Amino acid sequence: MEKETLIKLEKLNQLRLDDTQKISVIDFFAKRDSEMEIINSIDTKNTERMVHVMPILTVVRDDVEKKLFTRDQLQKGAPETMDGYWQVPRLVE
Amino acid sequence: MKLFTAETEVKTQKKVVLDDMILTKDLPTCAGSKMLDGYMSLFDAQVVTKLSEAQIGICGKANVGEFAIDLLGETSYYGACTNDGKLVSASAEIVKTGKADAAIVLDVNGAPRRAAAQSDLVYIKPTYGTVSRYGTIPAACSGETVGVISTTANQCKEILGIIAGHDDKDGTSHADTVCQKIKTSSEKITKIALISAFNVDSDTAAKIDNFKTVIEKSGVSCHTVEGEKLLCARVAWNILMSAELCNNVSRYDGIKYGHRASEYTTIGELYTNSRTEAFGDLLKTAILYGSDTLSTENYMKVYDKALRIRRVVAEYFDELFKEYDAVLLPGCSKSFYTEKDIETNKYISFEENACTAPASITGLPAVVAGGVQIVGKAFSDAGLLDLAEIYEKGGK
Numbered sequence: 001m002e003k004e005t006l007i008k009l010e011k012l013n014q015l016r017l018d019d020t021q022k023i024s025v026i027d028f029f030a031k032r033d034s035e036m037e038i039i040n041s042i043d044t045k046n047t048e049r050m051v052h053v054m055p056i057l058t059v060v061r062d063d064v065e066k067k068l069f070t071r072d073q074l075q076k077g078a079p080e081t082m083d084g085y086w087q088v089p090r091l092v093e
Numbered sequence: 094m095k096l097f098t099a100e101t102e103v104k105t106q107k108k109v110v111l112d113d114m115i116l117t118k119d120l121p122t123c124a125g126s127k128m129l130d131g132y133m134s135l136f137d138a139q140v141v142t143k144l145s146e147a148q149i150g151i152c153g154k155a156n157v158g159e160f161a162i163d164l165l166g167e168t169s170y171y172g173a174c175t176n177d178g179k180l181v182s183a184s185a186e187i188v189k190t191g192k193a194d195a196a197i198v199l200d201v202n203g204a205p206r207r208a209a210a211q212s213d214l215v216y217i218k219p220t221y222g223t224v225s226r227y228g229t230i231p232a233a234c235s236g237e238t239v240g241v242i243s244t245t246a247n248q249c250k251e252i253l254g255i256i257a258g259h260d261d262k263d264g265t266s267h268a269d270t271v272c273q274k275i276k277t278s279s280e281k282i283t284k285i286a287l288i289s290a291f292n293v294d295s296d297t298a299a300k301i302d303n304f305k306t307v308i309e310k311s312g313v314s315c316h317t318v319e320g321e322k323l324l325c326a327r328v329a330w331n332i333l334m335s336a337e338l339c340n341n342v343s344r345y346d347g348i349k350y351g352h353r354a355s356e357y358t359t360i361g362e363l364y365t366n367s368r369t370e371a372f373g374d375l376l377k378t379a380i381l382y383g384s385d386t387l388s389t390e391n392y393m394k395v396y397d398k399a400l401r402i403r404r405v406v407a408e409y410f411d412e413l414f415k416e417y418d419a420v421l422l423p424g425c426s427k428s429f430y431t432e433k434d435i436e437t438n439k440y441i442s443f444e445e446n447a448c449t450a451p452a453s454i455t456g457l458p459a460v461v462a463g464g465v466q467i468v469g470k471a472f473s474d475a476g477l478l479d480l481a482e483i484y485e486k487g488g489k
Contacts, residue, residue, distance in 0.1 A: 001385075005385070009381045013380050013381060013384050014361075015368055015380065015381070017377065021374060021377070024378070024439070025377075028378050028382065039399070042322075044398065044405065047401045047405055047408075048401070048404060050403040050407060053236065053403075054222050068136075069135050076133065077350035078348075080353065088360055088363065089358065091360055
């Protein structure tokens with residue numbers, strides 16, 4: 001894997017790795033890439049994708065509005081709140 | 094060594110411990126991660142509701158590896174659990190030492206199966222969709238299931254009987270008539286395929302031989318099958334698990350709940366610093382790998398391939414089940430792991446999941462007993478537990 005690709009992935013996933021972690025992740029990717037041979041040796045051209053392990057029908061529930069939790073309950077675990085709102089840094093400079 | 098992340102007094106006759114991937118409104122649920130340290134859910138998981146209705150007490154929450162993707166809980170923010178220099182799973186250790194009658198766990202990457210195999214406990218990973226996952230912390234939803242660890246097959250059967258059943262709140266839950274099938278054995282297991290493709294240490298090989306010898310006394314026949322196709326399940330499961338994990342943990346950004354970094358100036362820095370500080374190395378690597386497999390460049394050649402391999406594995410099991418009633422695999426390749434194994438290879442859980450990946454990727458039921466794993470047809474859970482009971486009784 002190219003270092004640039006890793007930087008792109010870090011940015012995309014909102015993560016930051018130090019240099020030691022970067023080396024270790026690149027090693028991990030190399031190992032996984034080499035293992036692709038195991039599955040690439042199996043011809044799957046005529047095999048359909050299997051997304052769900054069991055045939056499961058989409059559950060359709062009645063469209064009924066339910067108020068499960070209050071704002072206070074929902075904000076109980078919030079890192080920072082102000083006047084009933086979740087507090088975040090200024091978005092527009 | 095922190096076995097419990099939270100503990101409570103229980104007055105009921107029977108008590109269970111929940112692993113820390115299962116939400117409880119009266120006890121914190123942390124998923125072994127700094128991100129959710131001290132997190133209090135607003136509701137109970139469906140399995141918790143069902144256990145309470147059956148008067149089963151919950152004695153606490155067991156330490157678990159970060160988002161349950163590791164070997165035996167070693168990546169937990171609260172530290173690894175060891176016993177006599179060996180890595181142990183907190184849930185299994187709690188059951189083994191009699192602090193709980195059973196443990197209810199979320200089986201994402203096979204950790205409970207490895208734990209039960211190494212601790213000589215009984216474990217059932219039920220057929221996918223028969224136990225509600227409502228209120229479990231999502232990691233790799235297409236294959237993860239709620240399972241039960243206990244000391245006997247009968248105890249597993251009893252607890253499974255309580256927690257299995259349809260749940261409207263879980264979109265992958267089977268109809269109740271289907272879920273009930275796992276509670277009664279429809280056919281007896283008489284012929285087993287013993288897979289020889291997995292490399293195992295001598296102690297594990299001895300456990301397999303012993304299991305075979307004991308159950309053969311009851312008239313069950315075991316036949317060696319190479320089963321090389323099952324080896325590709327690990328590679329495909331690593332791809333699918335990482336991709337799903339990457340999506341599922343994208344919700345943790347330090348805004349509405351969870352860890353928030355103390356230093357940031359912009360919203361972007363808040364997200365990045367919070368996630369960088371709170372997630373461990375294994376999880377970060379899995380997120381990056383999952384994200385890469387879903388990229389435009391890799392989607393078809395990696396992710397799509399893994400979905401097709403899932404069908405290849407499922408069809409291979411179907412082939413085996415035409416001739417055999419169940420498939421016997423090792424629960425893991427070694428009889429124990431040490432912290433040195435993790436120091437040498439911190440991604441060991443992406444390699445040592447070879448024996449557990451076939452059942453994870455196909456959603457088939459798997460029972461661990463006598464240190465081995467038996468995978469059965471969908472909904473044959475009770476039959477697998479009957480076999481475990483036969484083993485417990487020395488083949489009688």
